[in-house]
Amino acid sequence: MKSDFYEFFCPVKVISGRQALSNLPHEMDQLNVKRALVVTDKGVAGAGLIRYVEDAFQGSACSIGHIFDETPPDSSNVVVNQVAELFKQKNCDCFVAVGGGSCIDTAKGANIVVTEQTDDLMKFRGAERLKKAMKPLLVVPTTAGTGSEVTLVAVISNVQAGVKMAFTSDRLYPNVAILDPKMTMTMPPKITAATGMDALTHAVEAYYCLQKNPISDSLAITAIKLAMGNLVKCVENGKDEDARLAMANSSLIAGIAFSNSMVGVVHALAHATGGVCHVPHGVANAILLPFGMENNLAKRAGEIGELAQYLCGREIPGDDRAKAEAAIQAVRDINKKLNQMSGLPNRLRDAGVTEDKLEAIAKVAVNDGALIYNPEEVTYEEALEILRRAF
Amino acid sequence: MSQSSNKNDSRGLDSGGLAAAGASAASIYPKAKEPLGMNRLFSLSYPVKRGIARVALLALGAGFEYLSRHCDKLKEEISGWEEGRIFALSILSQGPSVTMKKENGAIRCVGEDLKNAEIVFYFKNIDSALMLFAGFIGAHTASAQHRTIVHGDIGIAMEALRAMNIVQSYLYPGLVLKKTFKRAPKMSFGEKILKAKLMLVLLPGIAAAARR
Structure with a gap:
């Protein structure tokens, strides 16, 4: 179960810091592209963030071919095809995604459609099916959580078939x-x-799931340190630039870590909770994380215990089990604090989940690919039990 | 501590330095004990490996056929599958494959054609496939180590994987299951009898599947 064999890959150039956005046209130039299709959503545009992107192009030979700001919260094949069509119509040669996970996934999906010259994404579902070199994609995240700017994954709903299509490829x-x-x-x-x-x-x-490896471990620890040191600060004072930048880095670094070590039962249940009850992914993850850690205590007390010093901010005395329990308590404590500060729900019932939906969530969760990477076996009954405890 | 580090630094990567580095790395990531026979397996020629893999895939196919008619757990697992669902296992890029289809409520081996399969589990190379078939690693470890990839819907792949786990639990001895499964299945007396029966029908089953 230890990492005696692993793969690691992350080809993304990272530019981080104040006014880093100003480098966007230069990076396009380096990629030998000139005309960007900006993929964003109404919320980002409404907040005035696209103006910053437009400003960055001043005085450069690069330009924005079109701004698509109608990305829905859950990307779909219809939107992806629409964006791909715009890309061709407006003679663009690269994608710039400005937003959260959905905008980034939409750009990735449209890139598949453009590159593979298809309007049927269904045949590319699964792992490592994309072989052609794709159009350049530059990402400017406006949230600090998904890590999609450094992952090889895209999840797009197929409206006609009523399924969520998952794509993983190094090309993405x-x-x-x-x-x-x-x-x-x-x-x-x-x-x-x-x-x-x-x-x-x-x-x-990423730190305790089955694909963990020495590189993802070091990234996971850094991401945890940054998150524990800065998340509360960001919630307390959204204008704290240092804290915001640190959280953006935490998200990115965690993204590289989990893209190479994968996630487990927390994500399987959170995906299902989102699918069945439309609970935002971050909210579901926050609620389920301590319960998912508990689920893996028997097999991963050592690894979870190693995280105690970073989650608690101090050395924890005792054996692996005591340390692991302290780590779980630290997650509960930060959840409680965030609940008091921002109203972040701490129970599924507070996030809009009704008890009668738990069985449906468990049923969906056991078919989620993340469960493969969870150290502990999780049956339908066990998934339901975790949900009941988190309810 | 610092003295010792300096000493190592001045010697460069000498044997002492390597040994120290090795010891430190091992304490963080203890190397899994080399399972008996794994190296022997790797040293076989490709045609022999291919032959072993082909027999293993046929055994899996034959196991699916038999158990989908006689094992309640597998029957329940595939009861929700639509008729005609096709899934396959294959070894990249020109290796052997086995394709299975749900027909009349049971699973049938339909040869090696991957064309119509909704789900294909690909092994990236024959050594990885042999590690799984020989019981050195489980399906989840193969996935975690990127030894396998899935083409198709992940949800359907998870259903197929659960079914495959049930079949594997009848094909492998308890000791192997204990080592390769996240949680080794506990078998009732009736299930143990079924396992014994499967062993008896496996050879003719493989022969029949091979003929198809």
């Missing part, structure tokens, strides 16, 4: 990720809390 990694603190400053406290807990969940699960 963006070329460039730009972390500029001004792009996450407008996030309200509750979303800051939820997305931050998403990042923390990625890092924690």
